[in-house]
Amino acid sequence: MQKGHSAFFALLLGTLCLARFLGESALSLYVLFALTAIVTVGVSLLMGQAGQVSLGQGAFYACGAYTAGVLTTHGCPGAVALLVAPCAAAALAVVIGVPLLLLRGHHLAFATLAAHLIFLSVIGEMTVTGGDVGLQGIPRLRLGPLELDSVRSYAYLSSLALVAVVVVARNILASRPGRGLRALSSSELAAASSAIPVGRYKLAVFSLSAGFAGLAGGIYAFYMGYLAPGSFPVLLSVEYVVMATVGGLGTISGGVLGAAVVLLLVHALSRLATTSGMPMSAPVILSYAVYAVLLITTVLFLPGGIVSLVAAASERASRRSAKKASEAATSSSTTPSG
Amino acid sequence: MLRVEGLSRRFGGVYALENVSLNVEPGELRGIIGPNGAGKSTLFNLITGHLRANSGNVFFRDEAIDSLGAHARAQRGIAVVYQGARIFRGMTVLENVMVGAHRRTRHGFIEAALRSPRSRREDEAVRLLSAALLTLVGLGGLGDRPAESLPLGQQRSLQLARALAAEPTLLLLDEPASGLREAERHHFAELIRSLRASGLTIVLVEHDVPLVTTLSDRITVLDLGRVIAEGTPAEVREDPAVIGAYLGSPRAS
Numbered sequence: 209m210q211k212g213h214s215a216f217f218a219l220l221l222g223t224l225c226l227a228r229f230l231g232e233s234a235l236s237l238y239v240l241f242a243l244t245a246i247v248t249v250g251v252s253l254l255m256g257q258a259g260q261v262s263l264g265q266g267a268f269y270a271c272g273a274y275t276a277g278v279l280t281t282h283g284c285p286g287a288v289a290l291l292v293a294p295c296a297a298a299a300l301a302v303v304i305g306v307p308l309l310l311l312r313g314h315h316l317a318f319a320t321l322a323a324h325l326i327f328l329s330v331i332g333e334m335t336v337t338g339g340d341v342g343l344q345g346i347p348r349l350r351l352g353p354l355e356l357d358s359v360r361s362y363a364y365l366s367s368l369a370l371v372a373v374v375v376v377a378r379n380i381l382a383s384r385p386g387r388g389l390r391a392l393s394s395s396e397l398a399a400a401s402s403a404i405p406v407g408r409y410k411l412a413v414f415s416l417s418a419g420f421a422g423l424a425g426g427i428y429a430f431y432m433g434y435l436a437p438g439s440f441p442v443l444l445s446v447e448y449v450v451m452a453t454v455g456g457l458g459t460i461s462g463g464v465l466g467a468a469v470v471l472l473l474v475h476a477l478s479r480l481a482t483t484s485g486m487p488m489s490a491p492v493i494l495s496y497a498v499y500a501v502l503l504i505t506t507v508l509f510l511p512g513g514i515v516s517l518v519a520a521a522s523e524r525a526s527r528r529s530a531k532k533a534s535e536a537a538t539s540s541s542t543t544p545s546g
Numbered sequence: 547m548l549r550v551e552g553l554s555r556r557f558g559g560v561y562a563l564e565n566v567s568l569n570v571e572p573g574e575l576r577g578i579i580g581p582n583g584a585g586k587s588t589l590f591n592l593i594t595g596h597l598r599a600n601s602g603n604v605f606f607r608d609e610a611i612d613s614l615g616a617h618a619r620a621q622r623g624i625a626v627v628y629q630g631a632r633i634f635r636g637m638t639v640l641e642n643v644m645v646g647a648h649r650r651t652r653h654g655f656i657e658a659a660l661r662s663p664r665s666r667r668e669d670e671a672v673r674l675l676s677a678a679l680l681t682l683v684g685l686g687g688l689g690d691r692p693a694e695s696l697p698l699g700q701q702r703s704l705q706l707a708r709a710l711a712a713e714p715t716l717l718l719l720d721e722p723a724s725g726l727r728e729a730e731r732h733h734f735a736e737l738i739r740s741l742r743a744s745g746l747t748i749v750l751v752e753h754d755v756p757l758v759t760t761l762s763d764r765i766t767v768l769d770l771g772r773v774i775a776e777g778t779p780a781e782v783r784e785d786p787a788v789i790g791a792y793l794g795s796p797r798a799s
Binding site: 376379380383384385386387388390391393394395397398399400401402403404405406412416 | 594595596615616617618620621625626628632633634635636637641642644645646648649651653654655658659660661665668669672705708712
C-alpha cells in the first residue's frame, strides 16, 4: 500500500490542476466528484479496516451540510461553520455508534440506514432547517477577503479538501492507530491482546468517516446555497458503498478511484439515456441499474476492486523477486517448509 | 506476579475448570500441562481475558483483573503467543511486530493525522525496536515480507517478537511448540530459555511434556479441570497422581 503512494499523490495533484483547466460544463461534475470522493475515502476505511458497513453516510453528509447551512444563515462566519460541520457529523456518529459497535455483524448497516431515514424526517419537521421546503439563502462561503462565488472556486476548495482528507487518512493508516485498525481487521482477538481497544478503535474510524462526510456536506451547502431533505436520498448512502467497493475497500486510492469511475460511468450513461430515440424509462433504468450491476460484478469478479487491478501488475513483479529471496532464505535455514 | 484463586468456568453444565488456584512468582517459568480436555486452554483464556470466569479471581501484580477486557490486561503488561497462527494478515512482518508496541506508545488518531513530532518519534523508535526483535527471534531480513507468506514456525516466532515488542511483565505461551518441526521446536525452546534468563516471567501452557519439563521451574498439572499436582519437574514426574492420571495413561502423548 505504501509503494503506490507517491504515484497516487502525483495523480491527485493532477486532479487539482483539472480544477484550473476544465471547462465550465465539466466543472460541476468535478465538484461532485471531489465531494463524493471525500465521503468514499471514509467509507473505504470504515468497511475495509473496521469491517463495518455504514448505509448512513448520506445522513452524515446531510448533517454536515445542514450544520454549515443553519449556522451561516444565523450569522456564523462561513469558515467557522465549515469547521463545525465535520465535527457535528463525527459527534453524531459517536452517538449512533456507541450502542451499535458493541454488537457484531450487520447491525451497524441496518441501524445507519434507519438513522439516515430518521435524520431525513427530523430535518423535514424542524423549522430551523426549513422543513420539507428546504433551507434557503445560504450565503456564499467567505474566507477572509476571498468570496467563493464561482463553480471554479468550489472546484478548488473541494479538491483541496479531498487532498487534505487523503493526507489525513494516509497519515493515520501509516501510524500507530492505523496499524491498530489494520490489525483488528485481521484478528480482533490478537489485536486485543496487543493492547488495542478494539471497540473504541472501530468507533473512532466510524466517527472519522462521518467527519469526512460532514466536511464534504459542509462544502456542498455553500456550493448549492440551498438544502432540502430531498437532496439526500437513501440512494446516496448506497452509492457511496458501491463506489468504495468498486474502487477497492480498505484503501484510500480505492475510495477516490471508485468515486471517479462510477460518477463518470453514470454521467456517460445518463447522457446516453437522454439522447433522442431512447425510451422514456431509459434514464431511470440506466442510472439505477448501473449500481446493481457494478456492485455484483465487483463482488463476484474483482473483490479487491479497481485498485487490485492496478496493484496486480506491480505486485506480480515484486512477488517474483520476493519468491527468489524466500527461496534463498529457506534454503539457508535448516528445514524448508512444506 | 500472577495469582489465580479458586477459578471455575462452566460450559453448559460441565466444569471445564473447577476451583483452580496457582501462584506464579516473578521471574518464574511456570509450565502448565495436562491431557486433552484438562482445561489448559480454558485457564489460558481466563488469564488473557478472552473468557470470563463463573467464580474465582485472577490477580496480576496484586490487582484483581477479572473485570478487565483483553486489551486492558495487555495494557497492564500481559503479552500472549497463541497456538494458532494469529498473525495480522495484510500487514508486513515488521508491521506485525510494531503493532505489539502499541502498549508502550501513546499517540492517537489526531496526532497521527497531523504527523505530530511525538508520533514520528514514536514510530521511528518502534520501527528500530521491532527490527531488532525480528533479528532476535531469527526473522532478521524478512521484515518487508507479507506476514502470511511465512511458514507456520516463523509465524510463531513472529508472534513471539510481537509479544516482546510490548515489553511485557508476563508472557503467556499457548502450546508454542505444537505443529513445529524438530529444529523449529529446538530453536523455540532456546528462545524461551534466553527470555527466562533475562528475568521475564513466563507461563507456558504446553502439550509436549518433555519440552515443559526441560524448560520449567515449576509445573502445574491439570486433569479434568482440576489441579492434580504442582511442583518442580522432578517432583511432578514422581507424583503418583500425575503418573496415574496423565503420564501413565494411554492418553499421554
